Amino acid sequence: MDPRNPDTFGLPTVSLVDVSSYLPGEPVGTEYFTQFSRSDRMAKNVMFRSPSGRHHVARDETAVDMAERAVAPLIDRHGSDFASNIDVLITHTQLPDNPVLGAGPEIARRLGARPSFVYDVHNGGCAAFVHMMSIARMVLQTTDARTALIVATQNCAGPVFTQSDIRKLAQAPVPGDGCGVGLLVKDDSAPILDIESRTYPEFAGDMDFSTNSDRKYWEPGEGQGCVSFTESKVTKVFARGNRLVPEVALAVCDRIGVKGRDIDTFVTNQPNRLFLRNWHDALELPAERHPDTFDTCGNLFAAGIPVTLDVTNRAGGLRNGSVVLLSAFAHAGDFAAAAAVRWGAANG
Template sequence: MTLVPVSLVDVASYLPGEPVPTEYFTRFARSERMAKNVMFRAPKGRHHIGREQTAVDMVERAVQPLVRRHGAQLLSRVDVLLTHTQLPDNPVLGAGPEIARRLGIRPTHVYDVHNGGCAAFVHLMALASMILRTTSARTALIAVTQNCAGTVFTQTDIRNLAQAPVPGDGCGVGLLVKGEGAPILDTECRTYPEFAGDMGFSTHGTRKYWEPGEGQVCVSFTESKITKVFARGNRLVPEVALAVCERIGVKGRDIDTLVTNQPNRLFLRNWHDALELPAERHPDTFDTCGNLFAAGIPVTLDTENRAGRLRNGSVVLLAAFAHAGDFAGAAAVRWGAAA
């Protein structure tokens, strides 16, 4: 059966505030042993969301370049709105309806998708493609927001931890349409539920995060789990990437550009080595943005696109894994996005 073509016709992004230097964190005591772990080697810079800034604010800012390039009528054509927010501003309500209100749109389909983690942009691409192919909808806006660096990782009890300097905040959005232009050639999404319990989110005590009391909430790993996560990440991203390559009839080494999530320098090196790609075909925004989690792929895509380094007609492969390895995804696009 021939699938209805769906295209990723544009991407845009937003980074909040001025760059935050690593010196912000080195003022506070850090565990040197943990800081030397490859998972926690700090980038040179990152951005932090402001205390009064929300995920919806970031999406609104990220969408503006799309409006400038495609015209004000773009938003009236959005039938599908899919969002992923790392740290929901309101844990009861999703961001989707508030984003729709802020943008002045009334999509037929609005979904807030909380799983997918660092691979959420690929996950939303796959979901948006499915909706566009199986309904009358023609235009989808997908938005992923990482907003816990300036909130969680600057807390007084957290900012001295080895992992605190690694995350950065940012937002990326993608515009998908039914039809040719910049076709999504294939997607692969895999869930690994056996790894879902290996990343914690706790107050480092008995208090639940919503209960009053002492103890600041943070994502946490034990050292033994860090080793396992590193091994999984090295394996999962090449697996899903090469699965997509095989189906579209392209060798990994022949991909024009590989764009992944940006967790640390060693993952980046290992991933392009596994695909037999030179480093220059695997863009790296880690040192300027830190680990942007779900926003890493669209921010890097937008950076490369605005710099003119993504050639129209080239094959761009997106790949990432999430959390402690409970999800991984990849997508291939015949590039043709606006810039």
């Protein structure tokens, strides 16, 4: 009996039965940033080699707007009763529109849903989709709830990385905006085979958010807020990311009795091309079994996994019955998570 696997305790099976996504606006080319770029040593770092395109959320488009648009295809596929059947709603928003409130209740209002459980989570970072899968599975397995909607919204590329001072920096062209959602139900049609979540407190606080001044981000004054990097910290994060994503992924593989090289499809967060290459190499997988949307969408943070799942699924790249492995790490390495699913989601 594995204490980390709830199924070994006779709890109900939970399935990831559908995914959908939304990308805001027209693609933004890298030339937008090159007109502002300055000579910067950090620009040569492999962590900041930019994609060809990305999407930016409009100034007045909220995280709730993005979530509503991402959910729309699910409503089309599952019918007008979709919202009334949502028992659990879990959201992760990279840049909350209101720092006091989470997005969950407003999303429920827009959809016409009355979920019994509403959670807004923040600590999962780029691994938040798997983190929310874990929470949703736990609630579905231990209560009368039958259906969960999880929503991962990345919305800081446009608002933060196009600020007049920030858009000159090496990291500015890398992020993109988007929203990805997943539908989980208490059945065995597309079962979640296993989930591994790990917190690394020793790395907490290694990612800084700074206004490049003494000003706190909520105080008035000069200075534009952004996640800040130093070369030494980038080196540490790169080493951690290279290790953490395969580590949690292979832990899941071991428990479900599958070698990493035998996984049908591997989907991760997508900070840059080098991480992507190193991760599938670590699992001994060919690149074609590790799809991503980096070159057209950039680093989508928590939305990277569900957006890539949706894009790949709609293109016919995910075969029903195949094993899909999800893995990601968050922030400077303080959290990592992986999940394996026997794919059976609707093909939109």
